[in-house]
Amino acid sequence: MTTDAPSPHPPVRILLAEDQVLVRDSLKVLIDTTPGLAVVGEAGTGAEAVLLAHRHRPDVVLMDVRMPDMDGIEATRRICADPTVAGVRVLILTTFDLDEYVYAALRAGASGFLLKSATATELLAAIQVVASGEALLAPTVTRRLIAEFLHAPRPAPAVRDLDGVTQREREVLTLIGRGMSNSEIAGHLHLTVGTVKTHIGRLLAKLHARDRAQLVIAAYEGGLVTNPSARPTP
Known part of the structure; x- marks a missing residue:
């Protein structure tokens, strides 16, 4: 049995x-x-x-x-x-x-x-x-979400303090805000995916963010994203 x-x-x-x-x-x-x-x-x-x-x-x-x-x-x-x-x-x-x-x-x-x-x-x-x-937050949905928010008439977003965030972390955060995946960020910045994940982990800690969704919000509240529909050049 x-x-x-x-x-x-x-x-x-x-x-x-x-x-x-x-x-x-x-x-x-x-x-x-x-x-x-x-x-x-x-x-x-x-x-x-x-x-x-x-x-x-x-x-x-x-x-x-x-x-x-x-x-x-x-x-x-x-x-x-x-x-x-x-x-x-x-x-x-x-x-x-x-x-x-x-x-x-x-x-x-x-x-x-x-x-x-x-x-x-x-x-x-x-x-x-x-x-x-x-x-x-799929990359395509991320781009649509931010584009809709920035282009529609509504109150301006809050200003996010990015003090303590390094230049490289700002670059990673910007690309997250543009809707890029970890592998896309790695390719654009010539990093390994593991290194990108490390930067993301530090961003989560520094910005007291729960997850990637809130990093997207932080990217444009910090003024890093102004035209999310435009893809960065290599």
Whole structure:
């Protein structure tokens, strides 16, 4: 008689924050039937999302932007600013029509965003990426996000103090802000990918950034990116 071997890793624990019950139920079925993933809570408002994040301490909060009582941006800010739930990461659900909300959510501490038009496969992959500690910001999406922010009429971004950041780190940060991958940065600066990762690690520490998503924000709040659609010359 044989028994199933226990899973070598605990499942990724997910909190769903979505006010539309039908959408939330569909997400729950999809996630709960995927090996390695488990829904541990469901919230219909931003306030409930904050409460349940404290109660369940999930690995990932899948957060809708527009919700009653408290929107997803404010809920994200409260979760990410609270040291008692450190390690809880937020993945924002949005559309390209809401780019300004995406920027605000990233500044609030979100680790990335996903379009509501994404496929089930893309959603599941996004959850795994964020749960692993990475930021979900594809280079092409990064460029679009910053371009939309800079070209649309809205208040000027905050000024980021880059004192203590070396010249080489500024170069790396600039290229991150332009949406370049680690391998692209390495090729452009004639460095190894390992060296680029080292610089990124130092930038994260110096700028008190949670992940690459916040480094993108720091790049143009520090005035390093003014035309993100332009690729740097070799």
